[in-house]
Amino acid sequence: MLFNSIAFLFFAFIFTTIYFYLRGQYRLLWILLCSYVFYGWWDYRFLILIAFSTAVDFFIAQYLHRESTVRKRRLLLVVSVCTNLAVLGFFKYCNFFIDSFSLILIHVFGENTHLQTLDIILPVGISFYTFQSMSYTIDVYRNKILPEKNAIMFASYIAFFPQLVAGPIVRARQLLPQFHQDQKFNWNQFTLGFAQVLVGYFKKIVVADSLVIVIDQVFTAPNNFNALNITLGVVLYSFQIYCDFSGYSDIAIGFARMLGFEFPVNFRMPYFSRNFSEFWTRWHISLSSWLRDYVYIPLGGNRNGRINTYKNLLITMLLGGLWHGANWKFVFWGFLHGLYLILQRMASPLYQRVNRYLPHIVQIALAMTTTYILTCAAWIFFRSESFTKALEIFHLIFTGDWSLHNLKNKFPLVKSIFVILLLLTCEIAHCKWNFTNVILHHPRLRIFIFATILWTIALLGTFNETAFIYFQF
Amino acid sequence: MKQRLFTFNFNNPKVWTLLFVTVVFVGDRIIGEVLKYTVQKSQFRYSRLYGKTAHSKYILIGNSRGLVFHSPTIAQKTKQKVINLSYNSMPTELACALIRDYLEIYPAPKYILWEITMLNYNSKKLIANFTPYQSSQNIGPLVAQKYPKLYWWCNFSHIYRYRGEVFLRVLYYMFKNDQNWVLHQEGNIQQIKKSIAQIESVTFRADNKDLEKIKELALFAKSKNCEIKLMIQPLFPDFVPKVKNLQMWKEKITQRTGLKIYDYSQAQFPENYFVDRVHLNKKGAKAYSQLLYNDGIFK
Numbered sequence: 001m002l003f004n005s006i007a008f009l010f011f012a013f014i015f016t017t018i019y020f021y022l023r024g025q026y027r028l029l030w031i032l033l034c035s036y037v038f039y040g041w042w043d044y045r046f047l048i049l050i051a052f053s054t055a056v057d058f059f060i061a062q063y064l065h066r067e068s069t070v071r072k073r074r075l076l077l078v079v080s081v082c083t084n085l086a087v088l089g090f091f092k093y094c095n096f097f098i099d100s101f102s103l104i105l106i107h108v109f110g111e112n113t114h115l116q117t118l119d120i121i122l123p124v125g126i127s128f129y130t131f132q133s134m135s136y137t138i139d140v141y142r143n144k145i146l147p148e149k150n151a152i153m154f155a156s157y158i159a160f161f162p163q164l165v166a167g168p169i170v171r172a173r174q175l176l177p178q179f180h181q182d183q184k185f186n187w188n189q190f191t192l193g194f195a196q197v198l199v200g201y202f203k204k205i206v207v208a209d210s211l212v213i214v215i216d217q218v219f220t221a222p223n224n225f226n227a228l229n230i231t232l233g234v235v236l237y238s239f240q241i242y243c244d245f246s247g248y249s250d251i252a253i254g255f256a257r258m259l260g261f262e263f264p265v266n267f268r269m270p271y272f273s274r275n276f277s278e279f280w281t282r283w284h285i286s287l288s289s290w291l292r293d294y295v296y297i298p299l300g301g302n303r304n305g306r307i308n309t310y311k312n313l314l315i316t317m318l319l320g321g322l323w324h325g326a327n328w329k330f331v332f333w334g335f336l337h338g339l340y341l342i343l344q345r346m347a348s349p350l351y352q353r354v355n356r357y358l359p360h361i362v363q364i365a366l367a368m369t370t371t372y373i374l375t376c377a378a379w380i381f382f383r384s385e386s387f388t389k390a391l392e393i394f395h396l397i398f399t400g401d402w403s404l405h406n407l408k409n410k411f412p413l414v415k416s417i418f419v420i421l422l423l424l425t426c427e428i429a430h431c432k433w434n435f436t437n438v439i440l441h442h443p444r445l446r447i448f449i450f451a452t453i454l455w456t457i458a459l460l461g462t463f464n465e466t467a468f469i470y471f472q473f
Numbered sequence: 474m475k476q477r478l479f480t481f482n483f484n485n486p487k488v489w490t491l492l493f494v495t496v497v498f499v500g501d502r503i504i505g506e507v508l509k510y511t512v513q514k515s516q517f518r519y520s521r522l523y524g525k526t527a528h529s530k531y532i533l534i535g536n537s538r539g540l541v542f543h544s545p546t547i548a549q550k551t552k553q554k555v556i557n558l559s560y561n562s563m564p565t566e567l568a569c570a571l572i573r574d575y576l577e578i579y580p581a582p583k584y585i586l587w588e589i590t591m592l593n594y595n596s597k598k599l600i601a602n603f604t605p606y607q608s609s610q611n612i613g614p615l616v617a618q619k620y621p622k623l624y625w626w627c628n629f630s631h632i633y634r635y636r637g638e639v640f641l642r643v644l645y646y647m648f649k650n651d652q653n654w655v656l657h658q659e660g661n662i663q664q665i666k667k668s669i670a671q672i673e674s675v676t677f678r679a680d681n682k683d684l685e686k687i688k689e690l691a692l693f694a695k696s697k698n699c700e701i702k703l704m705i706q707p708l709f710p711d712f713v714p715k716v717k718n719l720q721m722w723k724e725k726i727t728q729r730t731g732l733k734i735y736d737y738s739q740a741q742f743p744e745n746y747f748v749d750r751v752h753l754n755k756k757g758a759k760a761y762s763q764l765l766y767n768d769g770i771f772k
Contacts, residue, residue, distance in 0.1 A: 187484075187486050190486075405657070405658070406658060411638050411641045411642065411645070412638070414641070415638075415641055443483035443484060443489055444483055446489075447489070447492055447493050447496050448496070450493060450497075451493065451496050451497045451500055454497055455497075455500060455501065455504055455632055458501070458630045458632040458633045458636065459504075459508075459632045459633070459635060459636055460636065461636060462636075463626075463636075
């Protein structure tokens with residue numbers, strides 16, 4: 001079920017109304033039932049997968065807690081991690097590995113060695129709930145949390161529908177304690193949550209979906225467009241993916257807040273980052289912190305010298321890239337970000353020396369612009385259909401015609417730029433004046449703020465129920 | 474001391490929700506009216522059509538190729554008022570609805586010049602973009618028939634009617650004439666030839682339902698002493714042989730509609746008159762309009 005579908009609006013209304021009438025186990029059962037309906041709406045067969053992942057980690061965590069010998073505990077953890085990765089690997093990466101292996105065989109032994117790929121459907125949100133489930137057993141293994149004894153509560157945590165299919169990845173230690181409390185209806189939390197849901201819809205329906213028409217054409221047939229069109233297409237894509245994903249996160253976080261749950265922030269204006277370390281503390285924060293805690297730090301982090309730090313950064317970002325999809329372009333995107341992080345560390349002394357001669361505002365502008373341009377360059381690989389097409393786009397940008405006269409799709413472009421400026425204005429204004437207080441303490445003004453968002457969505461929105469980009473990951 | 478007639482406790486969730494819903498609804502209707510007024514006051518061709526300022530002797534209609542009819546040249550040559558009602562990717566049903574609306578609002582024009590290559594493209598998507606004009610006699614029922622859900626939502630929220638590209642054009646042409654629109658680009662002849670060379674063959678299509686609609690409209694126009702002339706604009710010389718069924722296609726259209734086709738697809742136009750294989754540029758558009766005048770199409 002898509003957040004931006006009419007079906008979801010009905011579903012959310014019925015769920016919320018009944019949710020606040022129920023207490024204790026009944027409420028948990030209601031959450032679990034509705035979460036499974038939400039997921040099964042797409043394909044009910046894959047409910048078995050969630051149930052399987054849930055059951056494995058639930059029982060392994062119980063054994064882990066009871067077991068005291070290090071060797072057995074480690075073995076149990078390996079079983080849990082391997083089971084989760086096996087499910088993820090089979091459904092998400094199987095054909096990728098077959099294809100890549102096939103390519104190697106063709107290179108070595110010739111044309112006749114092509115291997116047949118399998119006909120596998122990628123279950124929506126598998127990367128999200130697998131990571132969530134895995135982090136639970138790892139945390140139990142590390143004695144950071146106690147295992148959950150209530151199976152329904154644990155199943156509700158894994159399948160909690162606001163964040164089930166596209167995050168944020170909420171750790172057990174953040175969410176499970178909240179399930180233990182019977183969340184009461186809190187009008188202030190409800191309105192703040194509702195505000196965030198509206199902002200999420202604005203980002204998705206008004207910004208992300210309005211940009212699709214221009215971006216798709218540019219990335220499918222870049223040859224039909226001039227350099228200015230392509231560059232604008234890339235810039236718009238950076239906003240499309242941001243608004244699509246952060247829009248989803250806003251709806252998830254906001255809806256959970258309406259129900260009384262507190263999710264961690266997943267995006268904090270990432271394109272205002274001054275370097276890539278900062279970027280990864282602002283972009284998909286729940287994934288980057290997951291990778292930091294469960295991959296980068298266990299690998300050694302920055303503790304064993306410069307070379308090892310670079311190696312760990314690169315491995316983490318490569319895995320981060322691979323997490324996004326079973327395709328070499330995502331791996332390359334991860335590699336580029338790894339490289340950016342390494343280069344940033346290497347160039348840091350030189351950068352500080354140059355900065356001494358520049359006014360503060362110029363330093364910030366320069367740092368933000370450079371980070372943004374390099375991020376966009378990486379997005380080209382991320383969005384292009386193939387590596388070759390990405391290189392073709394770069395070639396066209398650097399050698400093509402930049403005249404405004406030959407610009408195509410002028411009307412959609414004007415609308416796209418307008419909605420992006422509108423979004424940036426609102427985000428900057430929110431940063432400066434923090435609308436939370438206004439929403440909480442000025443109920444009359446709140447009416448007009450919410451109504452204005454709704455009217456804007458009705459006027460500028462694109463209502464074709466486009467799936468969220470991150471569903472495919 | 475002045476006493477208030479009504480006092481609302483805005484901190485009460487029920488009161489707040491009720492007021493919120495009321496404000497959203499009333500605001501929607503007020504903004505909807507403002508947007509409607511904006512549409513009516515625009516100089517965009519359809520706003521003029523429904524704003525009753527589009528009375529003309531000649532009506533031009535078609536898809537992106539229809540936009541190439543150069544109204545200023547035709548108006549200058551014929552010394553008569555001309556209006557071009559074409560739009561990119563316009564489907565035949567929408568064109569029929571617009572023409573019917575015109576014939577119901579204004580005294581009949583002398584001729585309607587119809588670029589019929591639009592029959593080859595059967596996308597109905599544009600109809601969904603015409604909701605700013607859905608209060609018209611023929612557009613509203615068409616939207617309701619093709620997109621019933623959309624029509625329902627447009628009645629539910631009046632702002633929602635103005636969400637598409639057509640409304641953006643309404644704003645763009647708020648204070649300026651849209652009738653001198655023409656493709657200014659110069660086509661890259663080598664690239665056009667290359668792209669045509671890659672095409673094996675093209676088959677032109679014409680849906681029987683669309684032809685039936687044109688036939689009905691032609692009869693309606695005839696009852697008002699107006700004639701519909703079906704036109705085929707010049708195609709890039711290398712592209713013509715690629716259209717394998719051009720003759721058969723024309724015969725089918727003539728047979729089904731009973732209307733004569735004025736075929737200029739093979740008019741000897743220089744290659745630099747084209748932007749691509751099917752669209753004329755400014756030079757081409759002017760030359761084509763001049764050619765139509767010379768051939769007595771407007772007499």
